[in-house]
Amino acid sequence: MIVRVATSNPMKVAATRKAFERYFKRVRVAGVEVPSAVSPQPLSFGEIVRGARERARRAFRDCDFAVGIEAGLFRVASAAPNPFQVTMACVFDGTREALGAGPFYEVPRRLVREIVKADMGTVGEVTRGKVTREQVTRDAVLMALAPFVSGPLYL
Secondary structure, three states, rough: OEEEEOOOOOHHHHHHHHHHHOOOOOEEEEEEEOOOOOOOOOOHHHHHHHHHHHHHHOOOOOOOOOEEEEEEEEEOOOOOOEEEEEEEEEEOOOOOOOEEEEEOOEEOOOHHHHHOOOOOOOOOHHHHOOOOOOHHHHHHHHHHHHHHHHHHHOO
């Protein structure tokens, strides 16, 4: 099975490989750079989803699956004073697509500027190293794979 990930980021490629290897025995995962069609740091849930979907669709060629991954910040009206961070994944097989997310978490105000510059692993900072960006990304890809591996549940 060939999987193309819409990034050359080694962490995202490794996370995707680990997710697919949970379900499939023979997997070859390759990263490819594609534009996301969203800002470098998405600031709404819709923009995060759109970025993951566009990346997956643009990466699909000569493969069984393409994966788009996008992380960003979003606010939930009146739910919390701080924004939330989430990593979304989209898995696309050329016909069907499915979305999944890793856990989302509230971002302390003092870290928001650092995330907007470049997220260097705030999940690790807020969990005191118990959760990594790779784990969150792997979980997002695992959840996006659910419709493809769960038989008739999603048909």
